[in-house]
Amino acid sequence: MTRPSSQARPSRRAPRSAPADGRPREPRRPRTAKPVGPEPAAEPAAAERAAESAAAERVAESAADAAASGVDRTHEIHAQLDSDLAPDIWDERVADGLAFLRRRLTGAYDIDEFGFDAELTDNVYYPLLRLLYRHYFRVEVFGAEHLPADGSALVVGNHSGTVAVDALMLSVAVHDETPKRRHLRLLGADLVFRTPVLSEIARKSGATLASNVDAERLLRSGELVGVFPEGFKGIGKPYRERYKLQRFGRGGFVSAALRTGTPIVPVAIVGAEEIYPILGSIQPLAKVLGLPYFPVTPLFPWFGPLGALPLPSKWLIEFGEPIPTADHVGDVDDPIVVFNMADQVRETIQQTLHSLLERRPDPFG
Amino acid sequence: MNVLVTGVSRYVGATLAVRLAEHARVRRVIGFDTVEPTGDLRARLDERGVRIIVSHLRGIVPVVANGDVDAVAHMGVISTPGRGGRAAMKEQNIIGTMQLLAACQATPRVHKLVVRSSTAAYGASFRDPAVFTESTPPTLVPRGGFAKDIIEVEGYVRGFARRRPEVVTTVLRLAPLIGPHADTSLTRYFSLPVVPTVFGRDPRLQFIHVDDALEILVRSVVENHRGTYNVAGEGVLALSQAVRRAGRLAIPVVEPGMAALAAFAKVSGMGEFSHDQLDLFVHGRVVDTRALTEEFGFRPRSTEEAFADFLYGQGLHHDGFVPLRPDALHALEASVLEGIRAVRTATRQRRVGVGS
Numbered sequence: 095m096t097r098p099s100s101q102a103r104p105s106r107r108a109p110r111s112a113p114a115d116g117r118p119r120e121p122r123r124p125r126t127a128k129p130v131g132p133e134p135a136a137e138p139a140a141a142e143r144a145a146e147s148a149a150a151e152r153v154a155e156s157a158a159d160a161a162a163s164g165v166d167r168t169h170e171i172h173a174q175l176d177s178d179l180a181p182d183i184w185d186e187r188v189a190d191g192l193a194f195l196r197r198r199l200t201g202a203y204d205i206d207e208f209g210f211d212a213e214l215t216d217n218v219y220y221p222l223l224r225l226l227y228r229h230y231f232r233v234e235v236f237g238a239e240h241l242p243a244d245g246s247a248l249v250v251g252n253h254s255g256t257v258a259v260d261a262l263m264l265s266v267a268v269h270d271e272t273p274k275r276r277h278l279r280l281l282g283a284d285l286v287f288r289t290p291v292l293s294e295i296a297r298k299s300g301a302t303l304a305s306n307v308d309a310e311r312l313l314r315s316g317e318l319v320g321v322f323p324e325g326f327k328g329i330g331k332p333y334r335e336r337y338k339l340q341r342f343g344r345g346g347f348v349s350a351a352l353r354t355g356t357p358i359v360p361v362a363i364v365g366a367e368e369i370y371p372i373l374g375s376i377q378p379l380a381k382v383l384g385l386p387y388f389p390v391t392p393l394f395p396w397f398g399p400l401g402a403l404p405l406p407s408k409w410l411i412e413f414g415e416p417i418p419t420a421d422h423v424g425d426v427d428d429p430i431v432v433f434n435m436a437d438q439v440r441e442t443i444q445q446t447l448h449s450l451l452e453r454r455p456d457p458f459g
Numbered sequence: 460m461n462v463l464v465t466g467v468s469r470y471v472g473a474t475l476a477v478r479l480a481e482h483a484r485v486r487r488v489i490g491f492d493t494v495e496p497t498g499d500l501r502a503r504l505d506e507r508g509v510r511i512i513v514s515h516l517r518g519i520v521p522v523v524a525n526g527d528v529d530a531v532a533h534m535g536v537i538s539t540p541g542r543g544g545r546a547a548m549k550e551q552n553i554i555g556t557m558q559l560l561a562a563c564q565a566t567p568r569v570h571k572l573v574v575r576s577s578t579a580a581y582g583a584s585f586r587d588p589a590v591f592t593e594s595t596p597p598t599l600v601p602r603g604g605f606a607k608d609i610i611e612v613e614g615y616v617r618g619f620a621r622r623r624p625e626v627v628t629t630v631l632r633l634a635p636l637i638g639p640h641a642d643t644s645l646t647r648y649f650s651l652p653v654v655p656t657v658f659g660r661d662p663r664l665q666f667i668h669v670d671d672a673l674e675i676l677v678r679s680v681v682e683n684h685r686g687t688y689n690v691a692g693e694g695v696l697a698l699s700q701a702v703r704r705a706g707r708l709a710i711p712v713v714e715p716g717m718a719a720l721a722a723f724a725k726v727s728g729m730g731e732f733s734h735d736q737l738d739l740f741v742h743g744r745v746v747d748t749r750a751l752t753e754e755f756g757f758r759p760r761s762t763e764e765a766f767a768d769f770l771y772g773q774g775l776h777h778d779g780f781v782p783l784r785p786d787a788l789h790a791l792e793a794s795v796l797e798g799i800r801a802v803r804t805a806t807r808q809r810r811v812g813v814g815s
Contacts, residue, residue: 184803188796196792200703203700204694205663205697207589207590209663209697209743288585289659290660290714293659297661302589303587303589308590
């Protein structure tokens with residue numbers, strides 16, 4: 095049996111890339127059937143071996159020294175070897191942590207004119223959210239390459255889930271999946287900025303009021319802005335209407351994009367609908383509390399605080415191709431153009447939602 | 460050029476009058492107020508030969524008409540009620556401005572008007588945009604007396620500018636003033652050892668350094684800068700951040716409790732906090748200063764720098780009781796780090812020792 099692969103390809107593929115045909119890799123595939131099949135395991139193994147042997151040589155050398163001096167210092171040598179291979183990361187972490195605490199306590203950090211505290215967001219808010227993101231909702235992201243590396247874009251998504259957890263997960267996705275670790279500047283309802291504590295956290299994490307003035311100011315300064323045009327109609331809709339996009343308001347987000355010539359990146363989020371399935375709303379209670387709805391879910395309000403626990407659904411987030419607006423900058427005042435563009439964005443998100451749902455047959459799988 | 464400055468019994472009016480009197484392009488300065496300037500301010504005004512006229516509000520009319528006045532700097536709008544209470548404050552702000560404008564309109568020689576306004580004109584609410592530009596209208600009518608006065612005063616000034624388009628009219632919306640020697644209710648607030656803040660709120664604040672505000676005022680009088688401009692230091696400090704930089708401890712108080720504290724502050728003579736100041740401490744206020752820097756070719760110190768100068772000048776970092784002294788925190792950080800390093804080295808050495 096010949097091995098044509100090794101001679102056919104002098105330069106090997108990157109060890110982690112998938113085979114060209116996109117099928118899952120089969121370890122015991124007959125090699126003759128596919129003459130240019132790669133040998134992915136070879137390269138990393140070789141590299142590891144090289145590193146190991148280098149380290150072993152050094153140990154052997156030191157051991158030889160030790161043997162020559164007549165003392166057994168193997169343990170010490172191993173300890174030294176450990177510290178040689180890895181710089182003292184714990185010392186760095188402790189120093190960084192203390193410096194962080196000192197900066198926070200003395201106010202030695204910067205916030206921008208919207209109140210965005212990048213240091214607090216990166217070191218406190220995102221790590222907490224990331225626990226939910228990775229281990230609880232197991233978010234998978236597709237199409238992150240559609241987010242621009244630099245410059246502004248308006249990220250428009252579907253809104254669901256009773257409370258806006260989807261917005262938070264989307265900002266973690268944008269931050270972790272962009273090479274420059276970009277921050278998504280969310281636009282929030284005025285209810286958020288009316289409420290104590292919530293308003294403070296929202297501003298510090300980079301959100302601002304969903305108004306055209308703020309949106310355009312952020313876009314002009316080259317930020318990634320996230321908006322959910324469905325608003326409360328989206329997050330407050332009953333479970334039976336899940337993944338059905340609601341009306342897109344007055345299309346204010348389109349005029350903000352048109353006025354600044356910013357591309358619109360549609361994003362579909364699957365998974366948030368199942369975290370707090372709304373069975374109904376107690377409208378009189380909502381009115382008394384000044385809320386848009388008072389949700390009744392399988393757990394809330396029956397189980398009290400336990401009802402605040404989201405269900406562990408599986409999440410998929412897909413960014414679509416950017417929709418350019420630079421050609422229509424002159425049409426800001428043409429309602430037909432604005433409505434058509436809003437419809438186009440809405441259709442794109444709706445179709446992406448359907449295709450994502452097919453990929454996720456079990457909401458909790 | 461002869462200049463009339465109103466409001467010379469207070470710091471900004473008096474200092475502006477002095478600085479104008481020193482200016483090469485200004486021949487004579489007349490200071491007007493309803494109250495006699497006293498102490499140090501009076502001495503400096505006299506030293507520079509500023510003619511001071513103290514009179515009731517009506518008295519401004521003959522001063523403008525007979526005094527060969529070319530330019531008027533209206534600094535007489537006050538932000539906190541004095542001895543006469545809110546009624547007297549409103550009287551001075553509204554009636555005083557109307558009298559002054561009527562006098563200016565009747566005097567052809569006046570060709571320049573500079574009015575000190577305030578960023579309080581924008582109000583502060585949760586529905587406002589994050590950053591106000593000069594053209595942003597207030598979304599809600601502000602509830603404080605001073606803000607209402609300011610909006611009314613600006614309305615009269617706009618009317619005047621329409622009727623006398625040949626007069627160069629400048630309206631300067633000043634952010635809260637701060638400086639090494641400023642003594643305002645805001646500076647007294649930051650001097651408290653524990654500072655009450657509103658629970659669950661961290662307003663964004665902006666300041667303007669007193670010296671920079673005066674520089675802008677002088678330039679508006681001696682140069683021509685028509686229009687309305689925000690005057691503030693670039694950048695933003697969150698209230699919590701400002702409190703920490705001052706080395707103070709913040710005590711969060713729920714919103715209704717703040718009004719009670721403000722009443723207590725008034726009774727205890729610490730200073731008066733009006734409704735618009737309370738709203739500012741809930742929602743904060745940030746203005747855009749691009750128009751100012753482009754028009755005046757002058758960049759005021761940033762909010763951060765102005766605040767640092769205030770802390771330095773008032774000695775807030777080292778005098779008296781400072782709960783969170785920055786240098787003490789630095790020392791604490793260093794000693795904790797040293798301690799952890801020492802413990803870790805010791806354990807490692809013991810491990811190595813056991814191995815051999």
